[in-house]
Amino acid sequence: DAGVIQSPRHEVTEMGQEVTLRCKPISGHDYLFWYRQTMMRGLELLIYFNNNVPIDDSGMPEDRFSAKMPNASFSTLKIQPSEPRDSAVYFCASSQGDPEAFFGQGTRLTVV
């Protein structure tokens, strides 16, 4: 298996634009997590899914953020409209229900 695959690897966008980050979890993993990493706050859990169903989105910073998982092999995190303070590295991770999650390579988002 190729591991957790995220795209794009880097994105630079202007404030106000919509941003969509994509994730393909490891096949057979039924948990999917979205994390955000910044220097100030470290790694923060935004939302996680179990069997494609959102379980806890309490970490989503505000309504501009939304996440979907239409099937077991694909998830998106959308920011609309984006703001400069959304600049961060966004990680997707997946697991089989144990705490050891496997992380993707991340998407570095810069909003100017």
Added chain:
Amino acid sequence: EDKVVQSPLSLVVHEGDTVTLNCSYEVTNFRSLLWYKQEKKAPTFLFMLTSSGIEKKSGRLSSILDKKELFSILNITATQTGDSAVYLCAVESGGGADGLTFGKGTHLIIQP
């Protein structure tokens, strides 16, 4: 609110030195503590600890958990330049794979 605090934030040592990284936590319903190594991109899993006093070891790395004093340490002996990375401590709390609460990490630099 769950809290994970790592120290030091940054550490610079010479190759061959031994280092100890610290992680303290305050969480409800503690289940496990995990250590990750983050080099340039995705965090990669090192150890998971659930029981006090039982050392986990992998080569030159070892870790132990103290559930009474609510902390863990990660030791690296005979450090090498390839050990340079950010070391992340994370705690699993609550029920099931509810996502991890991460510390901000210790940035370790090994100088030749």
